Amino acid sequence: MTQPLRIAIAGLGTVGAGVIRLIETNGELIARRAGRPIEVVAVSARDRSRDRGVDLSRYQWVDDTAALVHAGDADVVVELIGGSDGPALTLARTSLSAGKSFVTANKAMIAHHGLELAEVAEAKGVALKFEAAVAGGVPVIKGLREGAAANEISQVFGILNGTCNFILSKMESEGRDFAEVLAEAQALGFAEADPSFDIDGVDAAHKLSILASIAFGTRPAFDAVAVTGIRHVLAADIAEAAALGYRIRLVGVGEAGPHGLFQRVHPHLVPLDHPLAHVTGSLNAVVAEGNFVGRLFFQGRGAGDGPTASAVVADLIDIARGEFGPPYAMPAASLTAAAPEQASERRGRAYVRLHVADKVGVLAEIAAAMRDAGVSIESLMQRGANADGSVLVAIVTHEGPERCIAQALEKLESSASVLGRPMWMHVLGG
Amino acid sequence: MTQPLRIAIAGLGTVGAGVIRLIETNGELIARRAGRPIEVVAVSARDRSRDRGVDLSRYQWVDDTAALVHAGDADVVVELIGGSDGPALTLARTSLSAGKSFVTANKAMIAHHGLELAEVAEAKGVALKFEAAVAGGVPVIKGLREGAAANEISQVFGILNGTCNFILSKMESEGRDFAEVLAEAQALGFAEADPSFDIDGVDAAHKLSILASIAFGTRPAFDAVAVTGIRHVLAADIAEAAALGYRIRLVGVGEAGPHGLFQRVHPHLVPLDHPLAHVTGSLNAVVAEGNFVGRLFFQGRGAGDGPTASAVVADLIDIARGEFGPPYAMPAASLTAAAPEQASERRGRAYVRLHVADKVGVLAEIAAAMRDAGVSIESLMQRGANADGSVLVAIVTHEGPERCIAQALEKLESSASVLGRPMWMHVLGG
Numbered sequence: 057m058t059q060p061l062r063i064a065i066a067g068l069g070t071v072g073a074g075v076i077r078l079i080e081t082n083g084e085l086i087a088r089r090a091g092r093p094i095e096v097v098a099v100s101a102r103d104r105s106r107d108r109g110v111d112l113s114r115y116q117w118v119d120d121t122a123a124l125v126h127a128g129d130a131d132v133v134v135e136l137i138g139g140s141d142g143p144a145l146t147l148a149r150t151s152l153s154a155g156k157s158f159v160t161a162n163k164a165m166i167a168h169h170g171l172e173l174a175e176v177a178e179a180k181g182v183a184l185k186f187e188a189a190v191a192g193g194v195p196v197i198k199g200l201r202e203g204a205a206a207n208e209i210s211q212v213f214g215i216l217n218g219t220c221n222f223i224l225s226k227m228e229s230e231g232r233d234f235a236e237v238l239a240e241a242q243a244l245g246f247a248e249a250d251p252s253f254d255i256d257g258v259d260a261a262h263k264l265s266i267l268a269s270i271a272f273g274t275r276p277a278f279d280a281v282a283v284t285g286i287r288h289v290l291a292a293d294i295a296e297a298a299a300l301g302y303r304i305r306l307v308g309v310g311e312a313g314p315h316g317l318f319q320r321v322h323p324h325l326v327p328l329d330h331p332l333a334h335v336t337g338s339l340n341a342v343v344a345e346g347n348f349v350g351r352l353f354f355q356g357r358g359a360g361d362g363p364t365a366s367a368v369v370a371d372l373i374d375i376a377r378g379e380f381g382p383p384y385a386m387p388a389a390s391l392t393a394a395a396p397e398q399a400s401e402r403r404g405r406a407y408v409r410l411h412v413a414d415k416v417g418v419l420a421e422i423a424a425a426m427r428d429a430g431v432s433i434e435s436l437m438q439r440g441a442n443a444d445g446s447v448l449v450a451i452v453t454h455e456g457p458e459r460c461i462a463q464a465l466e467k468l469e470s471s472a473s474v475l476g477r478p479m480w481m482h483v484l485g486g
Numbered sequence: 487m488t489q490p491l492r493i494a495i496a497g498l499g500t501v502g503a504g505v506i507r508l509i510e511t512n513g514e515l516i517a518r519r520a521g522r523p524i525e526v527v528a529v530s531a532r533d534r535s536r537d538r539g540v541d542l543s544r545y546q547w548v549d550d551t552a553a554l555v556h557a558g559d560a561d562v563v564v565e566l567i568g569g570s571d572g573p574a575l576t577l578a579r580t581s582l583s584a585g586k587s588f589v590t591a592n593k594a595m596i597a598h599h600g601l602e603l604a605e606v607a608e609a610k611g612v613a614l615k616f617e618a619a620v621a622g623g624v625p626v627i628k629g630l631r632e633g634a635a636a637n638e639i640s641q642v643f644g645i646l647n648g649t650c651n652f653i654l655s656k657m658e659s660e661g662r663d664f665a666e667v668l669a670e671a672q673a674l675g676f677a678e679a680d681p682s683f684d685i686d687g688v689d690a691a692h693k694l695s696i697l698a699s700i701a702f703g704t705r706p707a708f709d710a711v712a713v714t715g716i717r718h719v720l721a722a723d724i725a726e727a728a729a730l731g732y733r734i735r736l737v738g739v740g741e742a743g744p745h746g747l748f749q750r751v752h753p754h755l756v757p758l759d760h761p762l763a764h765v766t767g768s769l770n771a772v773v774a775e776g777n778f779v780g781r782l783f784f785q786g787r788g789a790g791d792g793p794t795a796s797a798v799v800a801d802l803i804d805i806a807r808g809e810f811g812p813p814y815a816m817p818a819a820s821l822t823a824a825a826p827e828q829a830s831e832r833r834g835r836a837y838v839r840l841h842v843a844d845k846v847g848v849l850a851e852i853a854a855a856m857r858d859a860g861v862s863i864e865s866l867m868q869r870g871a872n873a874d875g876s877v878l879v880a881i882v883t884h885e886g887p888e889r890c891i892a893q894a895l896e897k898l899e900s901s902a903s904v905l906g907r908p909m910w911m912h913v914l915g916g
Contacts, residue, residue: 078778082638088703088816089635187633193779195633202632202809203617203625205519206799208512273518331785334764348508349623349796353785355761366779369636379632379809386518 060095061376063159064124066147067136068101071161071188073108074361075134075368080110086369090376094369097128125150132157132183132375134368140164152176152184157380159371161188161364167262167278170269174388183380185371190263191216191340193363194356195370200270200344201385207346209271213309213484216263216321218338218358219247219254220286220306224294224323225336228303233291246338256285257306257321264308268319270385271344272312273392280396281308281319288479289323293409296437296450297325302407303333307484315401317394324484325407325452331355332484400459405434405483408451408461410468411475414441418473422449425471429464431456446475452483490525491806493589494554496577497566498531501591501618503538504791505564505798510540516799520806524799527558555580562587562613562805564798570594582606582614587810589801591618591794597692597708600699604818613810615801620693621646621770623793624786625800630700630774631815637776639701643739643914646693646751648768648788649677649684650716650736654724654753655766658733663721676768686715687736687751694738698749700815701774702742703822710826711738711749718909719753723839726867726880727755732837733763737914745831747824754914755837755882761785762914830889835864835913838881838891840898841905844871848903852879855901859894861886876905882913 065072079086079094087093098116100123118127121143125133133151135158137144144165151158153176160166166173166186177184187197191214200212215221219241226237238255241247253259261281269276286306297304302325311318326333331353335341340358345351357363374380384391412418419438426433432454439448453461461480468474495502509516509524517523528546530553548557551573555563563581565588567574574595581588583606590596596603596616607614617627621644630642645651649671656667668685671677683689691711699706716736727734732755741748756763761783765771770788775781787793804810814821842848849868856863862884869878883891891910898904 074778078636082636082777085638085703086636088820091811091816193776194782195629198628198633199625202804203628203800204796205803206508206512206516206796208515273515331761331764334761346623346796347512348504348792348799350787350793352624353783355783355785357780362778363780366634366636366776369778370633373635374632374809377811379804379811381521381807381809386521390518 058092060093061090061132061372062095062097062128062130063132063134063372064098064127064130065096065134065136066100066121066124067138068099068108069136070361071364072101072136073110074365075136076110078365078369086373090373092376094372094376097130098124100124121147122150125154125156130156132159132372135160135162138162140168145169148173149176152180152182155180155182157183157375159185159368161186161368163189163259163262163266167265167276170266170276170383171388174383178382178387183375184383185374185380186383187371188364188367190266191342191354192356192358192360193366194340194342194354194358195367196267196342196354197270199352199354200267204344204346204349204352205385207348209344209346210313211311211345212267212271212342213307214342215305215332215335215340216260216308216358217254217306218340219251220260221335222246222338223255224286224289224304224306227291228294231291231295234287234289255287257283260306260308260321264310264319264321267342268310268317269391271310272317272394273386274312274317274394275391277317277319277396280317281321282399284322286323292448293479296409297407299437300435300452301328302326303328304481305332305335307332312394316397318397318402320399323481325481326484330484400462402458403455404458404485405455406453406461407481407483408453408465409479410449411446412449413473413475414445414447415473421471421473422468425464425467429467430460431464488522490523491520491562491802492525492527492558492560493562493564493802494528494557494560495526495564495566496530496551496554497568498529498538499566500791501794502531502566503540504795505566506540508795508799516803520803522806524802524806527560528554530554551577552580555584555586560586562589562802565590565592568592568594570598575599578603579606582610582612585610585612587613587805589615589798591616591798593619593689593692593696597695597706600696600706600813601818604813608812608817613805614813615804615810617801618794618797620696621772621784622786622788622790623796624770624772624784624788625797626697626772626784627700629782629784630697634774634776634779634782635815637778639774639776640743641741641775642697642701642772643737644772645735645762645765645770646690646738646788647684647736648770649681650690651765652676652768653685654716654719654734654736657721658724661721661725664717664719685717687713690736690738690751694740694749694751697772698740698747699821701740702747702824703816704742704747704824705821707747707749707826710747711751712829714752716753722878723909726839727837730865730882731758732756732913733758734911735762735765737762742824746827748827748832750829753911755911756914760914830892832888833885834888834915835885836883836891837911837913838883838895839909840879841876842879843903843905844875844877845903849879851901851903852898855894855897859897860890861894
């Protein structure tokens with residue numbers, strides 16, 4: 057048997073402990089598949105005394121994470137600390153500069169600094185891999201980088217945040233409102249104490265920007281992702297959508313075309329005959345559209361220690377096999393700087409929900425605002441008065457320019473009859 | 487730019503022409519992703535004069551396929567002739583023995599001779615790749631071989647034949663019978679003039695045996711696949727299944743466990759909340775269950791020139807990148823020879839449909855046969871008399887040993903009241 061692949065792990069939270077458990081449980085099988093054993097040589101975390109359910113005594117303990125680079129003569133440093141900057145980024149830079157391969161599950165860091173790190177990795181001829189950063193255990197980066205590599209990919213979109221999908225699925229199946237379900241998800245450990253990265257769509261945007269770069273061969277552009285989360289989705293929206301044959305999902309959409317690179321994370325109405333409509337609970341799913349392969353669909357568990365560890369160790373097996381190349385499927389220097397396409401240039405169908413005062417002429421005002429902005433209405437539903445006397449109006453438009461919707465909503469928002477902010481969701485196309 | 491990867495293509499049917507069209511269309515992008523261009527240097531097919539919609543004048547034409555190995559100094563021979571033996575196998579053997587990498591879409595050949603060929607490829611240090619042999623454009627071999635490589639995989643199952651799924655979906659949506667829909671599928675080009683490989687499950691069995699070997703690390707064992715096709719599925723079965731909350735799909739199931747290796751292709755009742763129930767038309771889909779990642783689901787187009795060419799060229803890109811290893815994820819010599827598990831040893835729920843004479847005591851006879859064999863009935867439906875005076879009885883059993891069902895059916899088959907052969911389908915578990 058050839059030399060083992062020696063790894064040092066930074067961060068021993070649930071994922072770090074999961075990686076160790078996986079390597080201990082499946083070690084023999086991994087060695088057969090990888091052609092050599094994968095061996096943990098050193099670990100580092102904040103608290104040495106914490107019980108993590110795994111025996112760490114056989115590994116060198118390193119108090120100072122930054123010193124892990126030189127511990128135990130590791131071939132690969134595995135970073136599971138998290139955070140876009142700070143110790144994780146320092147470790148990435150020093151590891152790659154020292155000529156060590158680097159594996160991470162850190163989507164925030166890769167979204168912000170992936171290009172810089174890829175350049176160092178390529179210059180040093182080592183691996184930078186981050187399968188676990190997107191869709192947990194689902195090999196979607198590999199699917200795009202390698203499986204679909206023969207295709208010009210026009211679209212990549214999907215359900216990239218399990219917490220949001222869990223909440224939306226539960227709101228749907230139980231008819232309950234957002235705040236209540238979020239509180240329950242937090243109690244169950246499906247949502248963080250500070251859930252904003254998840255529910256405001258930032259986490260999904262990190263992942264989308266990574267996928268888009270690999271799918272389209274464009275430079276990562278996290279700042280160009282238009283992001284709206286699920287905070288303002290009501291149980292009533294889900295009910296209206298259901299009545300029309302849709303489910304509501306937080307979908308990250310990336311498209312590359314003649315108008316540039318479009319990236320958006322937003323709640324969408326997904327038709328029931330679309331596979332994303334059947335992605336429930338905390339599952340993740342990604343769709344990619346290639347010019348020869350057509351539509352590919354990947355689904356699985358997007359979070360949790362087992363799935364994330366599975367993706368981390370898959371990266372390690374690739375490295376052990378020597379089967380790795382440029383992190384973004386092509387050399388970082390050759391990624392193109394695509395101009396961002398503005399949402400205002402796009403066309404689509406929209407769902408608009410308004411709370412309005414229950415008085416004469418309100419519907420006429422809404423209809424006029426839509427007409428004046430050039431928005432064509434496909435369906436309109438008005439439900440009886442709420443407890444506060446307001447009335448809910450839900451509209452689905454025909455396909456048209458998004459800027460017309462924006463214009464209509466701007467006008468309506470300033471109307472005395474419209475209470476609060478209108479809700480605007482996109483209808484996912486074919 | 488480094489040296490191009492030079493390829494020679496044998497077989498210029500729709501897939502062969504598709505590979506050339508893909509390389510011509512996406513050539514520049516492929517070169518960026520692969521690190522070097524992929525260049526067709528020679529082609530061979532039976533009929534030089536046939537119009538294939540691609541310009542072949544720039545490639546060396548080789549009349550004798552066997553001579554392709556030495557044509558144009560190719561690095562890789564791409565075989566798209568088909569057939570488990572004959573010219574395809576000869577070409578595979580001579581190419582690999584000559585130290586050329588070999589890419590094929592030929593599931594029959596890989597199912598029967600993959601192990602032998604892998605041994606030669608490994609001895610020569612060249613690639614043998616066959617992503618296109620299973621599920622067309624869906625990167626499921628890569629998904630198992632690499633994406634799920636960290637996992638002990640207990641199950642792999644899926645919809646592996648697009649023709650059968652097209653027929654079953656159409657029977658379902660239109661309430662029509664098998665023969666009629668088959669004839670239409672043949673007219674549309676979705677089914678071959680001789681459809682038996684597809685509809686009798688042999689094609690799915692080829693693919694299942696390939697997946698099972700990669701998933702479980704076991705020696706390919708095509709002959710151990712128990713195969714039943716969809717010929718005897720009635721529109722009435724689909725209607726009964728629908729009434730019970732199921733759809734009928736031809737599912738290939740592979741399982742590895744303490745009782746050995748189980749491989750079966752059979753029509754199954756798939757619960758509506760299972761993702762395979764939503765795989766319609768000619769799509770393919772594969773589910774794999776890993777001990778850390780949980781359930782992975784892959785779906786896409788399983789046939790056609792575009793998807794198949796996409797998979798063939800993905801293999802070529804891996805080879806151009808130097809990112810390939812043992813074809814079966816581990817050295818062929820280290821694959822284990824698992825004992826086949828017999829269906830009679832298994833437990834499950836069953837759907838049984840009988841045509842019986844419309845006379846007193848028949849139901850009692852059926853119920854007694856089930857009871858005597860130890861089969862517990864969950865539901866039983868009897869529909870009014872058919873035109874021929876027979877009555878259809880559909881039974882779903884509770885979970886129990888399959889051998890008990892077999893025993894009950896054997897008894898009933900010999901009964902004068904039972905007309906024709908009973909239909910037995912399995913209910914797909916969780």
